[in-house]
Amino acid sequence: MGKTAQLNAAVLGASGYTGAEMLRLLAMHPDMTITAATANSLAGRRLESVFPHLNGVFDGEMVRLEDANFSNVDIAFSCLPHGTSQDAIAELPSNCRVVDLSADYRFRDADLYASVYGREHLNAEATRSAIYGLTEFARLSLKDAELVACPGCYPTATLLCLLPVAAAGVISKQNIIIDAKSGVSGAGRGLKEGNLFCEAAEGLHSYAVGTHRHAPEIEQELATRFDADLTVTFTPHLVPMTRGELVTIYAELSAGETVETVHAALSEQFKDEPFVRVRPLGDLPPDTRHVRGTNRCDIAVFKDRAEGRVIIIGAIDNLIKGSSGQALQNANVMFGLDETKGLDFLTPLFP
Incomplete structure (x- = not known):
């Protein structure tokens, strides 16, 4: 069997906890390369200057969303807050498949989203068709998904x-x-x-x-x-x-x-x-x-x-099964990879 083609990944909202955890997990993934990391308020900063523990994970500066190059990105992980995330996802090119870690696409009913989060949804059709990514119950749907909504923790x-x-x-x-x-x-x-x-x-x-x-x-x-x-x-x-x-x-x-x-x-x-x-x-x-x-x-x-x-x-x-780890688990299924790739550290940190 030939070597799996390397996938290019982008992390939107790299300066938050879920963004940082997403980058850490991607760094351990043998088939994914981080090609973009966005953080609007910290644009121009190197990742290790914000998160010293991620030194060497991403060789580049974090950039504003509008300055990032998504032309070669296969998978984008949106770690932005609700409301902000759907705005950003709407601007991504069609070559990007998306796993959204915010609440913006978890509700199939746009009116329910509006009543719960106090903001009208930008795209009722997209939230209706997004795959709710509780991986253990969504595998068949994930394989062809273009937009996956990660459940809340x-x-x-x-x-x-x-x-x-x-x-x-x-x-x-x-x-x-x-x-x-x-x-x-x-x-x-x-x-x-x-x-x-x-x-x-x-x-x-x-x-x-x-x-x-x-x-x-x-x-x-x-x-x-x-x-x-x-x-x-x-x-x-x-x-x-x-x-x-x-x-x-x-x-x-x-x-x-x-x-x-x-x-x-x-x-x-x-x-x-x-x-x-x-x-x-x-x-x-x-x-x-x-x-x-x-x-x-x-x-x-x-x-x-x-x-x-x-x-x-x-x-x-x-931060892992409740957020970034589940997002990576979903991405593995989306691209036909072994579901445990990048996540096969089974022994917990103890004490």
Whole structure:
């Protein structure tokens, strides 16, 4: 078999956390070369002057989006904020296939996007046809995709836990409760008072209670498995750690179902997956330290002391499986590459 042709990759929004992580992962990919990195406010700066740990990753200066050369780019990873991302993607040439890490193309309904994010969508047709890139459930669609919307970090962890059991009919769509916790990097690199060390350290707090933007995204995807609309209770919390995400999900068992059948549905779905591990019944609960620095998701199932309910717990690294790693996993599938390329560091960073 001949050598795989090298793919040229561009990273839009290289100065943020997801952009930096995207560049780090691409640097380890044997079949992708970084040919452009944009960062409007830091244009003219070399990457290592902003992120010293990325010294040697990209030999060039970061440039403004309009000054970047996309003529030979095969895949563009947009790591820009919502709203900004769709503006940038609209300007890319047709030779660029796109993986968008923002929220701009996650909703198939442009009106729903507008109501959740407070901005009219530029291209209702594009968001309707974009592929929702939860890789384990999107492979067939990804192969021919021109535009892929990476799920949010909370939806990634939540949907990996819930989609298989919803499809199998072993849980009810009623009264699903999602208690979610994330490290501070999930809020991005922008200067925000709540993310200052003195504000975030040595404490734990909930935020966007009853209003978080990821809840409608979770509901959109679950509705396709339940074949019915539903509403979930979703509450996120900020944990004083850099990275990591843990979701604890409480659900009602369907009539005649047990914790064992829930576990069986998850185990069957993910038995051959390289990045999702379902722990044996009775094993320890997932811990963010057990997936830190990897593209893995760890899932475990427990019996609730409340009769007829089950507890499902999932852990991911929000910057990798919840963002840049999943984006690269999607790109691998899009171009017919081994799905684990650039992501085959299976051992987490511990301690």
